[in-house]
Amino acid sequence: MSTTRRHPYPFSVFEPKWQQHWDRTQTFHTPNPGDPGFDPARPKYYVLDMFPYPSGSGLHVGHPEGYTATDIIGRYKRMCGFNVLHPMGWDAFGLPAEQYAIKTGQHPAVTTAQNVAHFKGQLQRLGFAYDWQREVNTTDPGYFRWTQWIFLQLYNAWFNPASNRAEAIGTYRGTDPDGVRLAYVSEAPVNWCQALGTVLANEEVIDGKSEVGGHPVERRPMLQWKLRITAYAQRLIDELDGLDWPEGIKLLQKNWIGRSEGAEVHYSTADATERITVFTTRPDTLYGATYIVLAPEHAIVDRLVTEEQWPAVRGYREKTARKSDLDRTELAKDKSGVWTGAFALNPVNGERIPIWIADYVLPGYGTGAIMAVPAHDERDWEFARKFGLPIREVVSPAPTLGFGGGRVCEAEPLECFTGEGYAIHSGPLDGLPTEAAKADITARLEAQGLGSKTVNYKLRDWLFSRQRYWGEPFPIVWEDGKHRALSETELPLTPPELADFKPTGTGEPPLAKATDWLRYSDKAVRETNTMPQWAGSCWYYLRYCDSQNAARFVGADAEGYWMGGGKPGGVDLYVGGTEHAVLHLLYARFWHKVLFDLGHVSTPEPFQRLINQGLILGEDGQKMSKSRGNVVNPDDVISEYGADALRGYLMFMGPLEATKPWSMTGVEGIARFLARVWRLVMEEQQEGTWAHGAVSAEAAPDKAQLRVIHASIKKVTADIETLSFNTALSQLMVFTNAFVNVTPRPLSAVRTLLTLLHPFAPHLTEELWESLAQRFGGAGELADAPWPQWDEQFLIEDELEIVLQVNGKVRDKIIVPKDATREAVEALARGSARIAEWTAGKDIKKVIVVPGRLVNLVVA
């Protein structure tokens, strides 16, 4: 006798058995069009997980949550007759591997390979139906050669505003193609993180700290590669509309892109030597502008400042430059600024207004200059109050308030009003509602060449270079201070072998230390920056379609088949966490659109349907973390309860999208359920072995049992389609419970149960299916079995229970034949003695009969 606790069913025997079987027979390998075994008659279904970063700590329970959901869908669709593409791979470049490598001295390639092996083993122990022949790894030269190739597509393309799409750079007719490429270099202030020794994208900086590690980030001007994602801002907003994504995620992206409509207005300086263009979303308040504010970094400042103001301006600019983004926002409440000594003229009334600089105006947004309307903007209000600048009311909340007639109001308002209303003290605009006033003034400005209607976006171009070792090198060389692309035949460009790959800390990339590698020719040297981790994940879903293709990033037929079909096409279901809402999901859409414009892919959007799985909290209801000690390791759960129990519990916890706490007793509950299913088929012998139990091929389900069977098929099918796995499982429990005490158990019912349960608990059901086949005959694996159909006729009940209400409160229940007429049901209701007690001596004013459900008598 073993001293370890006996398992309620022998999962430790049959789970590895089936995993090995699936691997050996390649059950879940999906052929491409043209491959042997491909069946073009079947529809396709592409179900995708966000591939993991293979960290050293192994799988977290959050991973198998989403992966189980997609596995259920994949297995289900397969049983429904689809060609299912369900792949997995590794997002293996990136900072953590490199940080770890620096700490331990081991090469990141070594630790990455170890981590991948560990992750893969863990995933395989969960019995996921991945087609491992399609596995990808972003650090594999056979993979990143195509990442580099796509970079070259970006480099060799520009966005033509006339056609609203990317075109080959050769179609650009201007003088400086380098100024319009989708991948370009620019010297600009960027997010520099000293601790990580690299620059970071805006999306990777959270509250002024690096997303990885939480190190401080400062602004520093550096020469960097950027991708012109801003060219796609409008399409990235517009084309969200057709996607079946959670509205919250769409909104997150829209807000991040941050479109705002308004006008640019040109002010000339009082001495008429310079022109300042401001951006405003409220051109209707132009008559209320009482000063101009420039970002301290604005180039024009040098030319405006008066002699007397120079020291103050210089001091303020230096102070601003030293501030990190964090400081700059933390001091948000306390406005600061300095007068330049110069004045501008308001284009509509010629009024002389002072020009200030202040750090509440950001250099990167709009024109880096604003017209301040303190009466109608909170920030301008605070600034004007602090520095005693005039405040002029030009919008009235109601049409009857305020003075019209174009007169200037002398009295300053008591509070700031930022809403919409009616223009006052605004010359020709007086009386117009805000929307009309905006249109009117904008048209006037345009007619006089003083301004124009403009759209601005918060989105900035994507900072694409990193000063790190563990990433894709750029396929670029420099000669005479100019960059040019490597040819496609020179790919992949592999990183140099480096003993010391630590960041230099100076902003010079570690690749610069590889002197041999660096030298491309006598005159040319290689680019030493590397690409960010997002590069590989921007297109991995395309590589899965054709991962072994050595001649192209993805074969056209494979891409057309798996990504095509439907409108707007793409991956049929994509499951992952919310944390990528404005990172991976935005970047990947951008790359996909470029590839689409250039004719390399067939759909404008990559991911048709997106679901975010919810966060799993620790048993204490807190976020799982090592420091709290509430982390659940999937391996431990599997060894104690089995993979099927872990999968089942993850799906039974609650709705997939909800945040929910872990519960070990909940896992036990699912394990008990699975054990009950096991014992429907198997019986324990004296000596502790399992043998067939009381299942009978002769026994036919009775009417009530048929109803349970068919109701379950219907509900489980519908619930899987809507990803309501928790309620699908509860129906399977109802199904199971209905047969626990039935002997002998009808074989057909048991087989239907196993089929419906199979996507959730593939090992257990496959084992029992095989066992039943050995006893009763039957061929084939459950994984290949067709999904059952339900028959409505079994769902119809002969008699229905009708609730009788008086004034909406339940007072009695009656049983009526299923075909009882409305009148007959009403008569029965009126005849009920219990109802009579409640209606006695009262008028029945109204009777509501809901067929098959209830009768409500309204009395007074």
Next chain:
RNA sequence: GCCGGUGUGGUGAAAUGGCAGACACAACGGACUUAAAAUCCGUUGGCGCGAAAGCGCCGUGCGGGUUCGAGUCCCGCCACCGGCACCA
């Protein structure tokens, strides 16, 4: 501050505007057992009445409203979680 999400038993949760709490967990009681584990059966929102079968009242964050009927729809709040945040 702005935007989004959530709020239902002791717990996770379920409910096309139609019997609130399915299905589980935990707890309690019982059967089996020398005993325990496992398994099986039963009870389980609160309050009140009743010996019992049962009956009544209250109950889905709070306050209003629509409706024969509201967890569900509308208006106004509150709390928690997430995102954005000097974006003109």
